[in-house]
Amino acid sequence: MSERATIYFDHNSTTPLCPEARTAMLPFLENMFGNPSSYHHLGRQARSALQVARRAMADIFGCGPAEVVFTSGGTEANNLALRGAAVALKDTGRHIITTAVEHHSVLKTAEVLSLEGFAVTVLPVDAQGVVDPRAVIDALRTDTILVSVMLANNETGALQPVEEIGRAVRQRGVLFHTDAVQGFGEVRLSAVFEYADMLTLAAHKVYGPRGAGALLVRRGTPLAPIMTGGYHEQGLRPGTENMAAIAGFAAAAQQAQATLSSEVERILGLRDRFEKRLLKTIPSVSINSHGAERVPNTSSVCFSGIESESVLLHLDLLGICASAGSACTTGASEPSHVLRAMGLSNLQAQSALRFSLGRSTTVGHVDTVSEALVGIIKKLRQLSSL
């Protein structure tokens, strides 16, 4: 396997570090090790670099530098948005609205809040994985304090109408948060505070390092820190800043923004080619969220009658990295909550694989993977007892 070149179709899990991010990070791993809170010149150097990174992020999203709160990643940013708003507004109201297809860092946080005295409404999605904006508005109550709807789904790539939802929610005086981890780098995000009060980002999904993310928080948003400590990140996120990761994040975000238009077109072309080939060469294939607006890089595919891990292993033996919506680990498989929410049966959800393309993807990769799948699916179907 080692002599075979890797084909990476798992960019929604994580992305490799881009050269721009690596270059930006190196000084902080070497002699620029200062703590941005320190008085001396090394501290000032780090403080200045932190400001540069923060301004770079603010410029991309059309917000002020003070509205950028760096975190350790998307999970922490989502926790901060939900828990922080819940704590800050608990005397105003205790109702939170979210959707059934959110990332677990939102859903499980909401679930824990529901055990702590908050009422949580989890809105369903349609068969395409999209939430109805009217359902969000209908679910609003006088005690609703927060609505959280993701921008793009990590499994299917389906885009939610967050601008429409956000505007309507904000108009009614309720906070709106969107988890944009999977959307950034795929769709243009600017002037985000026109529809959102808070927005979550993660560096490692846009060719930045792991260990950095951000919550964009519009000025004046009631939010309490969820950790106690120093007064870092506008008092919202105590802890000495991970300067290397933050600098890498800012550089990666700038690069993602700069190459967005050309990359979107290129990757959309590759995904179309991939899906067309699968639909043409393999019987009983369906593309999840095919009828929805999707981010250009994601393809969630059901191969009816097979079990996804068996496909993953066959692909892996060929050097191809993909991912599955379910995992058979403890005797009971755990089908994807996203696909189940879209109305797929357990059996269908178990037959789903996710292919997520990225900067390294070529036409040759698309053709190699789709050809490999023809043989793998045929073999597994011949073996299948269904």
Next chain:
Amino acid sequence: MKSEKFDDDSLQEPATQRPEGGEESQEEPVIFYNETVIDHFTNPRNVGEIENADGFALVGDPACGDQMKLWIKVVADYIVDVKFKSFGCPGAIATSSMATTLVMGVHLDEAKQLTDDDVVRALDGIPSNKKHCSLMGVGALKAAIRDYEQRSEQQL
């Protein structure tokens, strides 16, 4: 479209506590299969169906991830042919394949003694969180033998 509260079981337990065993820093196993398992997964033995089989079993539930069909042909209390089809993960396919090779040509009394540990041992081990897969092949085999015995009794 109606909204729903947290009452469905699409989510697992809320994360208010560390998972069991967390205190002992249970390491998540690196799921990977050894060469023997990979071999039985990529080239499963005795795949197919037997027409006019003497015993048949259908075990597992595809909605839970695994299902297996197994056919046996019996002559003078010996399993002279065994074939299977399986819907499942690599662990399920490899253990089913190995189970069939272990009972091919074997006396029924001996085949009935086969355990899932025998299958795992013959495969030089499988990842611990895939051990449950090995139960299916053995279960299907025993159910097929029972089916054969019931049919034989009915003929007497």
